[in-house]
Amino acid sequence: MNGAESLVNTLVDEGVDVCFANPGTSEMHFLAALENPRMKSVLCLFEGVATGAADGWYRMRRTPAATLLHLGPGLANGLANIHNAKRASSGMVNIIGEHANAHLKYDAPLASDIEGLARPLSHWVRRTASSNTLAGDAVTAIEQASAKPGKISTLILPGDTSWGEVTAPKGAFARSGVPAPGVPGQGQIDRVADVLRSGEPAFIILAGSATHGPALEWAGRVAAKTGCRIGTQFFTARIERGAGRVPLERLPYAVPQAVEFLRGFKHIITVETGEPVAFFSYPGKPSLLKQPDTQVHELAAADEDSVLALEMLADAVGARATSPVYQAFEDKGLPSGALNPLSIAHALASAMPEHGILVDESLTTGRETMGHTAGAVPHDTIQNMGGSIGYGTPVATGAALACPDRRVVCMVGDGSAMYTIQSLWTQAREGLNVTTIIFANNSYQILKAEYANMGFGAPGPQALAMIDIDKPSIDWVAMGKSMGVPATSVATAEDFYHAMMRCNAEPGPSLIEVRL
């Protein structure tokens, strides 16, 4: 058995049985080892698709996927979506092929400082020493990635460690185990319970594993009992929402609206997140969104067991037997007429696939209207935690592989979609149930608002030429066709609704261009 075979065996033994790959010459032995039938390998035509897909996989499965990338530049191409995954606390194991050790000193064209590139966006980086250390290093990489919150592990694989024979006995390495989440302290729980019992206005901000599953139920009981409000930051890694779920409010994105939203609260209670801060800085606008006299209390840190913390809080405020208020189903009816954010939201709500996964990179089009889909059939939403655009279509790809029985609806602005549009090809290759909705406003529309937010008013012609993407406008039906994804273009709300319904009924990927 060579090092690459040992690595692939170890990955699948430890539960990492999917690999999003964009290999090169230095990874040929890994490729040969992928003949292992226990590993599902998925080819991506750009590395940002691979790393984004690993993020999407983790969001739904809560276990890390592997990526296979080709030396420093291959890693570099994957870094933006590694950044997004890191901010989403999505665990992943990146395997980076590298020149053989004996070759490094010749500084061949593809050589670069892989550790240097990996470190800023990885929690754990290691260059394996030999074929014999690979299995142990892989186990450590997976343990790190699987911690709570999920971590970015990056394992560098020199060619000779891949092709060299393994002589160490199987399992001959130390195992640390996955770090256990911290247990919340009763003192902190009691302090938060005191705050909630005081009757002063309080807002609990949930994140991480507290926005789905049992944590939501406990938070709902606490809210029903104490009258506090519960919600999320503007962006959240994954929320279970829709009819029958405990509904969460959403902090607005824009600074003035967010400040206004938070104005009335005397207390902000955080669960796996920090106090709300502005996404960007603007001249003369605050970075902190709460009022100066609002107190911030941490109920559970990201590395703590927040489900337990919320259960303990429910007990502390006497809410164990309280019934949460659940979201009612809202029939939005068949939308009609012109496409605008509101009619789009209505169509989305009405055509939402049951237990669909809504990957949201809609920016301006979807930003202010997501509330209108809160009463749709149960679904998950996934949002961009790192702010690097081009996350949507890759994450949708990984989420669809993770949940083959659920339809993924990926809402993405045209500007954002172009960064990692190669996702469509992988969706076609794997026959994934993804509906990609392109909001085609032929513009980085968000930047027009941001330009104004900076105090400039309307952009001049040169600035506008860096914001509008209408010359030429992108033909999204042709783009879908080029990569084997059936595509249609719609210009009315009813056509959009019917197109979504057709996609729901038809297995495999599809694309809808929403002409704005």
Next chain:
Amino acid sequence: MNGAESLVNTLVDEGVDVCFANPGTSEMHFLAALENPRMKSVLCLFEGVATGAADGWYRMRRTPAATLLHLGPGLANGLANIHNAKRASSGMVNIIGEHANAHLKYDAPLASDIEGLARPLSHWVRRTASSNTLAGDAVTAIEQASAKPGKISTLILPGDTSWGEVTAPKGAFARSGVPAPGVPGQGQIDRVADVLRSGEPAFIILAGSATHGPALEWAGRVAAKTGCRIGTQFFTARIERGAGRVPLERLPYAVPQAVEFLRGFKHIITVETGEPVAFFSYPGKPSLLKQPDTQVHELAAADEDSVLALEMLADAVGARATSPVYQAFEDKGLPSGALNPLSIAHALASAMPEHGILVDESLTTGRETMGHTAGAVPHDTIQNMGGSIGYGTPVATGAALACPDRRVVCMVGDGSAMYTIQSLWTQAREGLNVTTIIFANNSYQILKAEYANMGFGAPGPQALAMIDIDKPSIDWVAMGKSMGVPATSVATAEDFYHAMMRCNAEPGPSLIEVRL
């Protein structure tokens, strides 16, 4: 005047009058400053297009372009082509927007270690301290980028330095000047002259500024006088070639062939490059390509004046008045029949636009047959120095902007083209004279050979699924159409020839899918 205006003014004052941009919110003041009519700004829909275009610009103009990228992830998306540019010694000035200083401590979603990401692939990195330091920092960045060989400068631009008022007087900063190239030592010239006079077989390997312009002439005189051979590595940043030029031999790519090529030489003389090394390492194959007893002599380092060095060498061997042997024009005639590497090369040779710029990322299809185009009309070739694929279409974009009166022919494999396919959109937007030729073999064909080179024979089904990109096959005509580039598909050599001739005659971009 604010910092951003000071920066844009300084860039154009110092001759950097093109900016390949993919901006975001943190760069809005820079965008406003782009209203400066002396700056040409070019929007790219992915950052790898922007950095690759800056590389292409430098290859032809020999002066740096600027890029504008959005925080750490925007830089990350541009890094692979920065790697390629660094290996090509292409100078560029990267401007990286960053959060305002006061905002940094809140660790907002898009925050990351920009210096950490920039350093592995930049020669010079600086975070500007204030609006007042921006002009001086920009001058230093440009001086560094303009050195010989060209360097990667990365200037980090926090939002408040961009929007803050400049209070320092214009020009109130120290100027180091562009470092002058080193003057070759007479002793080294004489040692090489002795080698050449000895009559022992010698191969001069030219690179950098020695593969175009007067250096070629001097090298040709030396070869004609002494009988030495002259050539290049397999990859070279830019070669002036074709009828009437001094022809250069090309070292083969594959290790056994390269070793065989070099076997007979007692001496290798390097000009702006090192001794030949294997691109990748393979079990049991050498990294060094020369014979152990072959001596390597450096005529000029990359930071020295190699034109002067070759002139001094010509004088030292008495070749000043010797006439070089020039490449004769070879009429390959009209190709016909099936498309294969040979017929493709013949078609390329016959349809080569006069003074065209041939950007070569053809990998397997073009690799072994480029020699057949050596006798075409005069043209330049540009090759990938860093090995990170996806360099071709961006470099072609930048080269076309740099040389609006010349047609760029970009030969690219289908696998490579997908990494940075967004280039097509910028080509359409700017009406650039680029003919993109996609060699559509529906495969990372090169990896099949590399798989065999590793000693595995033919790939198994799982490995093949990571190499073939035929399910689905990409519809390149639809891809061109999606981004506004007229496209055609050809299946015979004569159709390919005629398609190229039509593209030569028609201003603006076009795409030819060569079905293999």
